[in-house]
Amino acid sequence: MKIMPIRYSADVEAMTRFYEVLGLRTGPVSRPGGWVEMPAEAGMLAIHRSSGEDVGRCELAFEVDEPLEDVAERLRAAGFEPGPPMDEGYGHSLRVQDPDGVWVQLNRYDRDLYT
DSSP states (O other), X not given: OOBOOEEEESOHHHHHHHHHHHTOOOOOBOTTSSEEEEEETTXXXXXXXXXXXXXXXXXXXXXXXXXXXXXXXXXXXXXXXXXXXXXXXXXXEEEEEOTTSOEEEEEEEOHHHHO
């Protein structure tokens, strides 16, 4: 079984670019461009075009294996401004808003703290 959050967005292209910057790759795309699959190592993100109440629905969290400072630098270089890394009980986290203003959380776990 794979986890596949569905992210509804008014701008599928901008949303796809945002998640490519985070490290996902673009997979299958619908011919009219209404949805994109973005496979990941432990699941997949599906981005679907929407309007009205569904836009922005879904908050996401990803576990990252690289230093959060590296992720933050890459986001800034692409024009996205992340918040500061936060010291958490399980490691560190970083939050950033996607193009629709929805918060995405990136977690770097310290397994000695987490387990």
